Amino acid sequence: MSVSQFVMRRPDDWHLHLRDGHMLGAVIGHSSANFARAIIMPNLVPPVVTTEQAAQYKQRIISRIPAGHEFEPLMTLYLTEETRIEDVKAGAQSGLIKALKLYPAGATTNSDSGVTDFDNVIPLLESMAEIGLPLLVHGEVTDSDIDIFDREAVFIERVLHPIRNRVPDLRVVMEHVTTSDGVDYVLSQGDNIAATITTHHLIINRNAYLVGGVKPHYYCLPVAKREEHRLALVAAATSGNSKFFLGTDSAPHLDGAKISACGCAGIYTSINTLNCLAHVFEDNDALDNLECFASLNGPAFYRLPVNEERLKFSRSDEPVSFPEQISVQNDHVTVFDPGFPLFWQHEPTNALEV
Ligand code: DOR
């Protein structure tokens, strides 16, 4: 049965890059218009490593939220081998810090301060397990001899599973899972591991950035994989299974930095993510599960209340248009082009159902 309208709770974004300064000012309104809350990634330059830095960054974000938008930034710390347990505990107990982010050193944008020797962070992970603070992992090894398409699967085997064996009560989110190996691993384990899935990994496979010329606007990390992996992600996201929830990983870079001999990884989706997701879920006869994926499963894992506000989605007859680019200083950020027209749009509503 085809549906042309539905109402769901306002969603949250459980993995978001807002950056700082001019870029923050240019992008924040797209997230705050669509989402009630977002887990804010700490990979600034320099990274957000202390509770005090996170408090200051939160204030900078809040000061840029457009008037009339309700949006709560949920702050994270960037885990380094020097991170102090007492600082993490104080940050979590105050309610400011919602998670720590683990980047293997060199895995992605601004990850140079990431972890090289995982043994050095085990005591900290044990403290996090005690207080129930989630660890968010960028799940890719960085060894030069490991093929980039295998880095997620190898990370699970060599890093993630051994860490979880050493700290069995640690609560873990595998961020932006991109392979069937990742999905299968999360499904095979207990309740203390979940995964975020991005909008773009539900839509593109590796052809998007390699066929017909190199397409830098489809380049992100982890890189999109083969079609069979995309299908595994779609199956997981649309299943309603509480272990999977939306983390857009919307990651703006100036076009000048992306269109380059060494272009940055990141895809900007904040502005059209919900429209894209409604399309994907409809295509898979799963519109009923969009609310689980975008609005219910994330708060359940993070032990936070669900949002009370609602969005009404409507399918229009004509495609909805989005800007191809947004202006930032003297350059642009290119908006994700899903490669198909988008018909779903949404607006706030007071109604609980259509
Ligand atoms: O594509 C990505 N961009 N993946 C990441 O892990 C980091 C992000 C960024 O910060 O640009």
Ligand code: ZN
């Ligand atoms: Zn990210």
